[in-house]
Amino acid sequence: MNNIEILIVDDDPRGRKLLASYLKPKGYDVLMASSGEEALEIAAESTPAVMLLDVMMPGMSGLQVCRAIKENPATRLTQIMMVTALGGEDDRVEGLDTGADDYIAKPVPKAEFLAKVRALVRARTLMGELDQARQELEKRNRELELKKTLAQTLVHDLKSPLTTVVGNLDLLDRKVGFHGEVSLRRARDGADRMSRMIMDLLDVECLEDGGLEPVLKESDLKALVLEAVDSHQTRSDQQGVHLNVDLCDETCGVEADAALMRRVLDNLISNALAYSSDGMEISVEVSRCPEGVKFSVADQGPGVPAEQSQNIFEKYSRLDLSGAATRKNRGLGLTFCQLAVEAHGGTIWVEDGPAGGALFQVLLPELAVGEESAIEETNFVLFPARVATAEDQVVTQVV
Ligand SMILES: Nc1ncnc2c1ncn2[C@@H]1O[C@H](COP(=O)(O)OP(=O)(O)OP(=O)(O)O)[C@@H](O)[C@H]1O
Ligand SMILES: [Mg+2]
Incomplete structure (x- = not known):
């Protein structure tokens, strides 16, 4: 449970204190913000796993904070629980539409609240792993693309010196004749095979990409x-x-x-x-x-x-x-x-x-x-x- 940061955002100190008293004994690192603006600053610095967001606050509302957090690629994985007034169905619907991951109504029932926090922490961990895998995949794909381009360039560049080899072997053939010189004929066969392989390799790539x-x-x-x-x-x-x-x-x-x-x-x-x-x-x-x-x-x-x-x-x-x-x-x-x-x-x-x-x-x-x-x-x-x-x-x- 160590080092899991949870940010409580509420303009009412009593609300912050109550939620903190539920969370601290469970080993969570609790951060607190008394306004939406302060919440965004803290979230950008410490990227908490979960944010508990009061909806009604002077200045930036909880909904505005939620949107800003989810739109920012650096903080979008933070899981947000809206803390709404009892019966505030409109807020809950709008909150979920804005990107909030869950909600809980005041007065906050302790056991249910802690269960929801645990679920959000699990979701954050999984999403972090998924995001890391995606980034790794993107990196590998870029590397593979680069390797493919390098390999294609290399194969393509082999064509030119090979043309020279074949041309010179043909000239030698006209002078001395391959039949008299077995090594020359073997060299020409090898060059032909290499040239067919090069062309096949280039064309297969090209045909597959629809470029030919x-x-x-x-x-x-x-x-x-x-x-x-x-x-x-x-x-x-x-x-x-x-x-x-x-x-x-x-x-x-x-x-x-x-x-x-x-x-x-x-x-x-x-x-x-x-x-x-x-x-x-x-x-x-x-x-x-x-x-x-x-x-x-x-x-x-x-x-x-x-x-x-x-x-x-x-x-x-x-x-x-x-x-x-x-x-x-x-x-x-x-x-x-x-x-x-x-x-x-x-x-x-x-x-x-x-x-x-x-x-x-x-x-x-x-x-x-x-x-x-x-x-x-x-x-x-x-x-x-x-x-x-x-x-x-x-x-x-x-x-
Ligand atoms: N006429 C054939 N008789 C029996 N097997 C064949 C014949 N033609 C192809 N094959 C089989 O199909 C495989 C693929 O043939 P393909 O021409 O794609 O590759 P390759 O001849 O092995 O290499 P290269 O890329 O130099 O052509 C061969 O390795 C062989 O196992
Ligand atoms: Mg073949």
Whole structure:
């Protein structure tokens, strides 16, 4: 009970004395004010747990004091009990409306009064804890936001030196050829993987915050698939995996962000390769269907268990952490794919492939006529144009 301060506010010394005589034997620290003005001064200095407030006082009334205490963030947690005249129902109602926490009528019944004080002290303690937790949460949130921004900036800034590395490796390739230099090819593969991870990380954050809108243009999905497959040809040859492409006869143009869709394809093919081994086949198909355009990537690897078919699209989810392929990965690729496909109004899902393994399917809808014209007027930028830096110049100087 020690150090619980209770402030009695009453212009009548007899009223103050009576309440003090009830409280002091219970161990409360009693403070006293003979006017509303004095009460506000004391409350600002010592923030008592409970204030017992007489309604009728010359100068500031109890109701005015109550409002001032509850409006001030520094004192608003102080619990207020209005001490009203017997039958003063209007005062009680107005007091509660003004923010008072309880009331008691004069002549004050001792036992009930002390019980109400105890309840208010408990409420003050709980509210203090709640307020502290809220402040702590706000502080943590600010720190997290800061960390997130720092991490995003760092990841974003990695793009520029990586572009330099890739550019220089390409120049070296033209000079000496990757096939003759295994270490060069490995360096290029590593740089490609890093660049995909960086882009996935940045885009997942951006898509989640709603800050990345696809730049929709009429895109030929068949051409995109051919490009994506072609870029994985060297890796699939090295693994002894056969990459099949099956394009339907119809045109497969769709309003899509070609850069985003290309990366969806890259992620799906890259995953299929990660779970395929020598002699297996990967089939990439594109077809037109009544709802729009569909493309799929099927492999003959271990597949995805049905109960995990939703989880794998969650951020940082990886099913088997034992394989070498997954040790390098971060479980962001499919999250990116899902966000990018959904930003097109499409859907992505996984099921069992016809020859075992996983079959990832993407359905991109046809756009309504109204939406198409709206897209024409929109000029979203996928990534802010990067200003060339001194580092970029190295690309032209290295060899
Ligand atoms: N074709 C597949 N066959 C079997 N499991 C797969 C396949 N594709 C994805 N998975 C499972 O889903 C998980 C998530 O895939 P996702 O592409 O999001 O992340 P990742 O490949 O582990 O890392 P990264 O962020 O580099 O892409 C994988 O770790 C794997 O467990
Ligand atoms: Mg992946």
